[in-house]
Amino acid sequence: KSRPFREIINRYLQSESITSTNQLSLQALQEMILEFKTIVNVPQDPYEQVSLAIQSIYKNLVSKRVMDYRLLNDIYTSTSSIAIIVQKMVHGSLNSNSGLGHCQSRLLSLGGNLVGEYYPLQETDEEVILKISKTPQDLSTIPVQSFELLQSNMITIETLYHHNFQYAEFVIEDGMLYMIETNQVKYHQKHLTSEHQSDLKQPDSDSDEEPFTLAT
Numbered sequence: 001k002s003r004p005f006r007e008i009i010n011r012y013l014q015s016e017s018i019t020s021t022n023q024l025s026l027q028a029l030q031e032m033i034l035e036f037k038t039i040v041n042v043p044q045d046p047y048e049q050v051s052l053a054i055q056s057i058y059k060n061l062v063s064k065r066v067m068d069y070r071l072l073n074d075i076y077t078s079t080s081s082i083a084i085i086v087q088k089m090v091h092g093s094l095n096s097n098s099g100l101g102h103c104q105s106r107l108l109s110l111g112g113n114l115v116g117e118y119y120p121l122q123e124t125d126e127e128v129i130l131k132i133s134k135t136p137q138d139l140s141t142i143p144v145q146s147f148e149l150l151q152s153n154m155i156t157i158e159t160l161y162h163h164n165f166q167y168a169e170f171v172i173e174d175g176m177l178y179m180i181e182t183n184q185v186k187y188h189q190k191h192l193t194s195e196h197q198s199d200l201k202q203p204d205s206d207s208d209e210e211p212f213t214l215a216t
Helices: 003-015 026-039 046-061 064-072 144-160
Strands: 099-104 115-123 130-132 166-173 176-184
Touching (some): 003 026
Antiparallel strands (some): 099 115
């Protein structure tokens, strides 16, 4: 099914004497897209596009190839237990009210409040191009609502994970917070004050390399 598309792509690559599609001119890309549309009718409604994409996944799950693979590996074949998650892709690159950041729920050695760094997008002096700042800023520079939500999220995550220190990466997209990833922070006894050490469960191993875990 992909052969007609590949033939069109190869033709445009040859016409411009290049080897990669990312080298194609804007005009070539526009013309190529018009040709693609003569092969398949792509709906312009984004909701219809999402619906078709979901249907395509389910259809693939009941294809002969997939069913044979599941049968061969003794995998349950019903699609009723399969969930498809549709979510917005964010990169922190939408506008000057966007950026990237990471944080910890507390300092390892001193405890206290949320700490971390935020890298906002900035416009260059030469031309209006947004790029990630190389100089980190304090988390307090994040829009107020997103900062308060970040604090609340980290408290919730700590509570769920037995009050262990938590690390998170996040994106701010047009002032809105998106949590990308969270992990439990591994640390060692030497990183903690004597006050915090009294609240720790000792590891099973005598090795100094074993991380400690806060007691519940």
